[in-house]
Amino acid sequence: MEKIVSLSRRRGFAYPGSDIYGGFSGFWDYGPLGVELKNNIKQLWWRMFVQERDDMCGLDAAIIMNPRAWEASGHVEGFADPLASGKMFNTMLRTAVGAGEESTTSYLRPETAGGIFVNFKNIIDSVHPKLPFGIAQIGKAFRNEIAPRDFVFRAREFEQMEIEYFVRPSEWEQAFEEWRENVHAFNDAIGIPRSSVHELEVAPEDRAHYSKRTIDFEFDFPFGRKELYGLAYRTDFDLKAHMESSGVNLEYLDDSTSDKFIPHVIEPSFGVDRTILALLSSVYTEDELGGETRTYLKFNKRVAPIKAAVFPLLKNKPQLVEKAHEVYSSLKLLVPSIQFDDNGNIGKRYRRQDEIGTPVCITIDFDTLENDTVTLRDRDTGEQVRESIAGLISVI
Numbered sequence: 001m002e003k004i005v006s007l008s009r010r011r012g013f014a015y016p017g018s019d020i021y022g023g024f025s026g027f028w029d030y031g032p033l034g035v036e037l038k039n040n041i042k043q044l045w046w047r048m049f050v051q052e053r054d055d056m057c058g059l060d061a062a063i064i065m066n067p068r069a070w071e072a073s074g075h076v077e078g079f080a081d082p083l084a085s086g087k088m089f090n091t092m093l094r095t096a097v098g099a100g101e102e103s104t105t106s107y108l109r110p111e112t113a114g115g116i117f118v119n120f121k122n123i124i125d126s127v128h129p130k131l132p133f134g135i136a137q138i139g140k141a142f143r144n145e146i147a148p149r150d151f152v153f154r155a156r157e158f159e160q161m162e163i164e165y166f167v168r169p170s171e172w173e174q175a176f177e178e179w180r181e182n183v184h185a186f187n188d189a190i191g192i193p194r195s196s197v198h199e200l201e202v203a204p205e206d207r208a209h210y211s212k213r214t215i216d217f218e219f220d221f222p223f224g225r226k227e228l229y230g231l232a233y234r235t236d237f238d239l240k241a242h243m244e245s246s247g248v249n250l251e252y253l254d255d256s257t258s259d260k261f262i263p264h265v266i267e268p269s270f271g272v273d274r275t276i277l278a279l280l281s282s283v284y285t286e287d288e289l290g291g292e293t294r295t296y297l298k299f300n301k302r303v304a305p306i307k308a309a310v311f312p313l314l315k316n317k318p319q320l321v322e323k324a325h326e327v328y329s330s331l332k333l334l335v336p337s338i339q340f341d342d343n344g345n346i347g348k349r350y351r352r353q354d355e356i357g358t359p360v361c362i363t364i365d366f367d368t369l370e371n372d373t374v375t376l377r378d379r380d381t382g383e384q385v386r387e388s389i390a391g392l393i394s395v396i
């Protein structure tokens with residue numbers, strides 16, 4: 001864990017929040033590589049669960065909602081953890097909206113799900129989805145965690161990728177099973193091995209107040225086996241509660257049967273930050289290469305923050321540097337997340353790219369000037385082959 005945290009900081013994945021003020025417990029800032037990694041993970045998730053499916057749509061709701069919504073959902077009453085004294089402490093972060101006496105206390109959302117439920121009717125009325133269908137959202141969530149710890153694992157500000165998948169009441173078990181498999185499929189896609197993820201059937205007394213069945217997907221983190229994602233059957237708890245509290249009818253009208261009812265919901269909930277930590281733990285590798293120990297991150301190409309690096313063999317040979325810039329610029333048009341590096345010797349440049357998980361390095365040498373081929377070096381094996389400049393895009 002120490003090695004991962006130190007590499008993250010040294011190479012620009014994540015820094016302690018407000019670092020120059022000594023940090024602020026539970027808050028983290030993602031650096032240049034961290035933000036690329038995070039974006040890749042979110043884009044992959046969005047593509048897999050929203051864009052590639054016909055039964056899903058997206059949403060980007062406000063972080064702060066009318067506080068009545070959090071009363072209805074049971075969070076004002078029940079979203080609490082026990083303090084050392086045994087007293088319950090509500091972990092929603094409070095904020096004051098509006099000026100002076102007119103101000104209202106509201107909350108920074110503790111989960112993105114709330115915004116989905118309050119928009120259920122808007123989505124039904126505007127895009128007319130048919131059951132079963134899901135609404136997906138990615139965004140920040142906040143919890144006033146009593147004891148933030150373990151790097152980005154337990155933070156006070158974090159990001160979630162959540163789906164509320166609405167079904168007919170009789171269909172919940174089938175949907176639950178489908179999403180159970182989808183959670184594993186997502187891990188496969190980003191490169192978290194199935195052998196490190198374990199399902200835990202959560203006992204009734206440990207489930208959230210809204211859930212009738214929950215599976216936690218636990219990951220073998222360096223500090224122990226802990227929750228990575230959750231999958232919950234929330235029944236019709238939320239829509240029913242919002243319908244009662246708002247007085248707005250949130251029933252679904254089934255065209256085929258003319259039945260009116262409140263849909264039930266299956267909720268897969270993914271934490272972005274825990275995904276990043278699980279991924280870093282999965283890909284962090286130390287080995288021996290050319291008689292030296294080295295550290296590298298074995299990211300797959302889809303999530304790697306930098307897809308390739310281009311080097312001139314020698315910094316002081318203008319022809320090589322010029323050609324390297326030319327190759328770099330033409331590749332960058334199609335693959336924006338690549339780097340140019342002419343600092344230090346080639347061995348050092350390889351080590352730097354290994355440490356941030358760049359899958360391939362491309363070196364422009366004297367042969368390149370003769371025949372338009374380059375040295376292509378593979379991160380995991382260290383093997384080098386000649387490749388034509390024209391073939392580089394498909395390799396990357």
Ligand code: ATP
Pocket residue numbers: 111143145152153154155156157158159160227228229230269270271272273274
């Ligand atoms: P835990 O038991 O570890 O506190 P939880 O059961 O309260 O987690 P959920 O309410 O199920 O978590 O939240 C859904 C997901 O959001 C979690 O699986 C996790 O990935 C993420 N998450 C929750 N709390 C945090 C946090 N404090 N920091 C980072 N990610 C979080």
